[in-house]
Amino acid sequence: MATSQSSWLLRHLCPLAMPWTRTGNNIGLKVTNITYWRCSRANNGGTMMEDMSMSTANCLAQPAQLQGEAVEVAGVSKRSTRTGRCAAVAVRHEEEGTDDEWLMYLEPAKLEVFDHLEPWAEANVVPLLKPAEVAWQPTDLLPDLASLGADGFRAACSDISARAAGLPDAHLVCLVGNMVTEEALPTYQSIPNRFEAVRDLTGSSCTAWARWIRGWSAEENRHGDVLNRYLFLSGRIDMRQVERTIHNLIHSGMVMNAARSPYHGFIYVAFQERATSISHGNTARRANEHGDVALARICGAIAADEKRHELAYTRIVGKLFEIDPDGSVRALAYMMRRRIIMPASLVTDGCDGDLFAHYAAVAQQAGIYTASDYRSILEHLIKQWGVEELVAAELSDDGRRARDYVCALPKKIRRLEEKAHERNGKKAQPMTSVSFSWIFDRPVNIGMA
Numbered sequence: 380m381a382t383s384q385s386s387w388l389l390r391h392l393c394p395l396a397m398p399w400t401r402t403g404n405n406i407g408l409k410v411t412n413i414t415y416w417r418c419s420r421a422n423n424g425g426t427m428m429e430d431m432s433m434s435t436a437n438c439l440a441q442p443a444q445l446q447g448e449a450v451e452v453a454g455v456s457k458r459s460t461r462t463g464r465c466a467a468v469a470v471r472h473e474e475e476g477t478d479d480e481w482l483m484y485l486e487p488a489k490l491e492v493f494d495h496l497e498p499w500a501e502a503n504v505v506p507l508l509k510p511a512e513v514a515w516q517p518t519d520l521l522p523d524l525a526s527l528g529a530d531g532f533r534a535a536c537s538d539i540s541a542r543a544a545g546l547p548d549a550h551l552v553c554l555v556g557n558m559v560t561e562e563a564l565p566t567y568q569s570i571p572n573r574f575e576a577v578r579d580l581t582g583s584s585c586t587a588w589a590r591w592i593r594g595w596s597a598e599e600n601r602h603g604d605v606l607n608r609y610l611f612l613s614g615r616i617d618m619r620q621v622e623r624t625i626h627n628l629i630h631s632g633m634v635m636n637a638a639r640s641p642y643h644g645f646i647y648v649a650f651q652e653r654a655t656s657i658s659h660g661n662t663a664r665r666a667n668e669h670g671d672v673a674l675a676r677i678c679g680a681i682a683a684d685e686k687r688h689e690l691a692y693t694r695i696v697g698k699l700f701e702i703d704p705d706g707s708v709r710a711l712a713y714m715m716r717r718r719i720i721m722p723a724s725l726v727t728d729g730c731d732g733d734l735f736a737h738y739a740a741v742a743q744q745a746g747i748y749t750a751s752d753y754r755s756i757l758e759h760l761i762k763q764w765g766v767e768e769l770v771a772a773e774l775s776d777d778g779r780r781a782r783d784y785v786c787a788l789p790k791k792i793r794r795l796e797e798k799a800h801e802r803n804g805k806k807a808q809p810m811t812s813v814s815f816s817w818i819f820d821r822p823v824n825i826g827m828a
């Protein structure tokens with residue numbers, strides 16, 4: 380088990396952490412570097428999140444500030460009474476952020492890079508996909524009626540639930556969280572299709588970029604499927620609650636900075652693919668320790684896919700660093716300043732207003748995905764992309780500042796980790812018992828200092 384770390388780390392560094400705050404009546408507003416979310420009570424009793432990214436200030440607004448038509452944050456006034464085209468433009472501007480640093484990446488000179496790179500992507504990225512004929516399918520990892528016959532199938536299903544009986548609740552929570560995240564695939568397929576210059580313009584475009592996006596989505600589709608079926612067969616999960624959570628998550632979407640820039644977008648996905656590979660890999664190892672070899676095989680197969688996806692996206696960004704080091708390092712610094720927020724950060728089950736923070740705390744405590752993993756991913760990518768070796772002559776002043784910021788960041792994070800460990804060593808962390816609807820409201824003890 381990984382040592383629990385401070386809530387500061389959970390909230391500010393761990394990408395699994397919920398980037399918003401919650402008050403007693405479930406209404407709150409947290410402003411981070413440029414991103415904030417309004418959180419209010421939904422009709423179904425759950426929490427409604429609204430992305431209202433725009434400010435560069437750090438502040439914590441009180442619920443009273445959210446009432447009425449205008450919300451004043453860091454000197455910027457937002458009025459909800461605007462109508463027609465004016466309102467549409469205002470909403471779009473607010474969604475994209477008022478800082479135009481990333482908008483310059485949408486200029487033709489920057490986007491043309493991707494047209495020139497298409498033959499390179501054809502030769503170096505598309506071949507990383509596995510066609511259906513050779514890729515594993517969920518049926519290969521679960522009981523298969525066609526190959527086992529009725530009796531064999533029933534016996535194999537019983538075996539799954541018997542082995543799953545030994546999994547601790549904390550492990551089940553992490554597993555459900557990972558599955559729910561994978562099941563929100565419609566949201567993820569829409570992400571690269573938002574990137575200018577590479578998106579699939581027709582839905583069946585023949586460009587290398589579009590074929591990669593569709594092939595990648597097809598591979599991802601198996602991840603949610605296989606985990607969902609396993610959890611159903613385990614007999615330990617409240618499937619209706621889980622299905623409701625998936626429904627909510629797809630409906631809520633996800634938070635992503637600089638969403639239309641392929642530079643920023645590919646950096647985000649490279650980070651995410653490595654994060655998911657680590658998370659599924661750790662889940663596989665724990666499953667083995669608990670004697671569930673079927674689950675270990677499933678999570679191991681998913682982790683291997685994620686690793687291959689990571690390779691593709693890391694390769695793309697590596698190429699961008701080669702062609703445009705200044706633009707690439709500035710995009711990387713932009714993303715890291717705003718943190719890489721996990722795709723399921725808006726998850727809700729309609730019961731727990733802090734579900735994501737609680738799931739993140741369980742994952743941290745169980746060693747499935749931790750603040751240290753966030754740092755190690757950054758260190759890995761810095762190495763992969765040769766950020767430390769970028770020579771000053773190739774960079775603008777902003778580029779040099781971006782390089783220095785990114786290269787210093789892992790050390791800063793490590794220092795904060797060490798301080799948190801020291802604090803935890805001196806004083807026992809208070810434990811909180813949290814019930815998860817996914818496991819029939821059974822409580823899991825988590826450290827939430």
Ligand SMILES: [Fe+2]
Pocket residue numbers: 561599602655685
């Ligand atoms: Fe996946």
Ligand SMILES: [Fe+2]
Pocket residue numbers: 599652655684685688689
């Ligand atoms: Fe993936």
